[in-house]
Amino acid sequence: MNYKIDFVKNRNRFFALSIAITVLGILTLLIFNLNYGVDFRSGTTLDITVGKTIANTEAEAKADAEKLLSGGEIPQPKIVTLGGNNDRVTARYDRVLNQDESEKIIANFKSAFGNQVTYEENTVDVEMAKELAFKAMQAIAYASIGIVVYVSIRFEWRFAIAAIAALLHDAFIVISFFSILRLEVNLPFVAAVLTIIGYSINDTIVIFDRIRENLRFAKLKKFSDLAEVVNRSIWQTMTRSINTVLTVLVAAVCLLIFGSPAIRLFSLAMIVGLVSGAYSSIFIASPIWILLKNRSLSSKKTAAAK
Incomplete structure (x- = not known):
């Protein structure tokens, strides 16, 4: 089947884009660090x-x-x-x-x-600021671990690894964005990151669920068979993914434009995270899963040949 966009075939381009943004974010963090607000400094x-x-x-x-x-x-x-x-x-x-x-x-x-x-x-004070920063990192870590456990139980470990890679990608994209533009990082920012993780995993689970459903009727013999399943699953859920993100995105943009200054950075973090979450669910999570799944397919071929 021909697709307007072959997500699997073009996976390296998407990986390269994400890696470039990540490297830029790491360099900015190393040079300038984050612009911490009063919540994280005395x-x-x-x-x-x-x-x-x-x-x-x-x-x-x-x-x-x-x-x-x-x-x-x-x-x-x-x-x-x-x-x-x-x-x-x-x-x-x-x-x-x-x-x-x-x-x-x-x-x-x-x-x-x-x-x-x-x-x-x-x-x-100084001690409270350190404790708040530690608790914020703890909250993100616990949320990520919980998601890995949930996806592993509901699906399989390969889906879990792909999902957590996408989540870390989304969180770091938002962190990089705030670091590069020197925007203030405070407790509402942490709340935004946790909310983004929730929306991102929702989009990813929808696609993974469709992949699992299509796998029941697929005959997997080579990589192209896996690619066909993933591409078909993404296109089948594309409308739902776009509509879900756009609905929340409109609300976040309205908060950014009409909301008070106190929640403006929260709204901005949400907008960046929602766009990144939609991108990673389609272009990052599924391609990572197919690479992991293809290894098991290759291992079975090798075992059968022996």
Whole structure:
């Protein structure tokens, strides 16, 4: 059967594209590391509600502790964002502010907007930041292990290896994207990665389930027979895969455009991960499985020849 795209035949091109992005991501990580947010490094976040619209430049000036405090030791806010109807300011500092420093910053806002100003202060110390980073990695590792066990039980170990390779591919693509563009990595980013893993494995399982179904009626004698099964299975599930991804992608794009700044990076991570997940389910997971399956086919031929 002729296909518009022969996924198996062109597998090396897809592998090369993923490897190129991965290598670029590794180099960026080695040189620049990730741009960790306050969640993963010590610091203070002030969420200040001023009760009326405020311009971004004014918010930055009011939150600039260096201009407020003597000694020159206090850092400028790492990032200042506006939320709500531009009446809520989020200022993040690279180190933990003491009570006097926080009060002077709030007093600066109250002098401009009156006593209607309210605020919430969140502080992460060094040990807590390390623990959060460790717990985040733990969560991703546990999720990956659980998926491997599930796929191994429901299908076979070759499917499990292909699935986990696709999942790691998706997670690292998102990490590489954030590293290359120097975007902030925080707890919502971890939530996005875990969500991406869930959607990615869903797409992969749909294709694997169809491959398993088609294998029941296939006579496997050579590699081309396996390629026929995989290509047919991918095309049979293509419409479902595209529709599923597009549905979630539209929601993620709407959150990116219309959502608050607090979830903007979460939405961006979701968009990158969803595209990567759809790509890996079709172009990475199935070709990896066929390479593993072909080895067992070759082994049976060798055993039969003896």
